[in-house]
Amino acid sequence: MMKGKKRILVACGTAIATSTVVARKIEEELTKRGIDVVITQCKAAEVPSKVDGQDLVVTTTFVSGTGNVPVIHTVSFLTGIGMEQDIEKIVEYLK
Amino acid sequence: MMGSGVLQFKDLVKEDLILSGITYLDKEEALREMAGMLVEKGYCRPPFIDAILARERAHPSALPMPGHKIAIPHTDATYVNRSALLFARLEKPVEFRSMGDPNETLEVSMISMFALKEKKLIGDLLETLITVYQDEAVLNAIYDAPDSIEIYRILQKHVQEKSKTMDTR
Numbered sequence: 001m002m003k004g005k006k007r008i009l010v011a012c013g014t015a016i017a018t019s020t021v022v023a024r025k026i027e028e029e030l031t032k033r034g035i036d037v038v039i040t041q042c043k044a045a046e047v048p049s050k051v052d053g054q055d056l057v058v059t060t061t062f063v064s065g066t067g068n069v070p071v072i073h074t075v076s077f078l079t080g081i082g083m084e085q086d087i088e089k090i091v092e093y094l095k
Numbered sequence: 096m097m098g099s100g101v102l103q104f105k106d107l108v109k110e111d112l113i114l115s116g117i118t119y120l121d122k123e124e125a126l127r128e129m130a131g132m133l134v135e136k137g138y139c140r141p142p143f144i145d146a147i148l149a150r151e152r153a154h155p156s157a158l159p160m161p162g163h164k165i166a167i168p169h170t171d172a173t174y175v176n177r178s179a180l181l182f183a184r185l186e187k188p189v190e191f192r193s194m195g196d197p198n199e200t201l202e203v204s205m206i207s208m209f210a211l212k213e214k215k216l217i218g219d220l221l222e223t224l225i226t227v228y229q230d231e232a233v234l235n236a237i238y239d240a241p242d243s244i245e246i247y248r249i250l251q252k253h254v255q256e257k258s259k260t261m262d263t264r
Contacts, residue, residue, distance in 0.1 A: 012154070013150055013153060013154025014150060014154070014169065014170055014171045015171075016169065016170075016171055016172060016211050016214050017167065017169045017209050017211055017221060018167075018169075018194075020214065020217070020218050020221055020222070021218075021221055021222050021225045024218055024222045025222070044154070060154075060194055060195075061154045061194070062197075074195070075158060075159065075193075075194050075195040078158050078167075078194070078225055078229075079158050079159055079160050079161075079195075079229060080160075080226075080229030080230075081159075081160075081161060
């Protein structure tokens with residue numbers, strides 16, 4: 001598929017519970033599709049300092065300071081509702 | 096499986112940390128009382144209570160599930176001595192703000208409060224538990240369970256089933 005690893009920053013309030021679940025779900029789903037990604041977890045407040053060099057930000061809470069990096073704000077990976085569509089969106093952004 | 100340090104169901108979920116038929120006036124009381132219980136039992140230190148409340152204000156934790164709504168309040172590991180899950184099924188739902196949209200309020204009938212210390216060891220279990228909560232039939236069963244022992248059994252059964260399918264996926 002694509003050359004080189006894409007980078008996704010996954011943010012939530014505390015970077016301990018929610019983003020862990022989100023990061024694992026994304027990684028599994030993308031691996032199934034043969035897409036290799038590097039996922040970094042952080043707190044919402046850390047996004048501005050960590051967004052550099054990322055291809056995409058996926059967050060469960062409001063974030064700012066993301067510059068030109070696209071942001072997907074979703075809780076689908078926690079509720080299970082709309083997860084497939086969000087994965088498709090992520091795949092599109094990473095192309 | 097991974098190293099022996101990985102947290103298993105029994106390390107996190109305890110029968111005496113499952114509450115059924117409990118009544119709270121509102122979200123604040125629920126969070127304060129539940130966090131207080133974790134402090135009382137030695138899982139957390141006293142500042143955990145304010146940390147949970149502050150985190151909930153900044154980042155609401157109710158999930159807009161299709162059926163019964165569940166909130167998953169948690170905060171960082173600073174004031175946690177030992178990881179634990181405190182689960183409460185409420186007699187009457189209380190209003191929480193939705194994680195997806197803080198302007199939306201949800202009538203929450205279950206609260207799954209996480210005290211998490213070992214972030215690296217807890218990923219599998221946490222993911223499995225959240226996946227179990229995504230199953231509307233499971234939340235319905237918990238909602239209808241006669242007592243907390245049965246709630247424990249339901250959680251245990253589904254976490255075990257789910258982790259099997261997730262391992263062999």
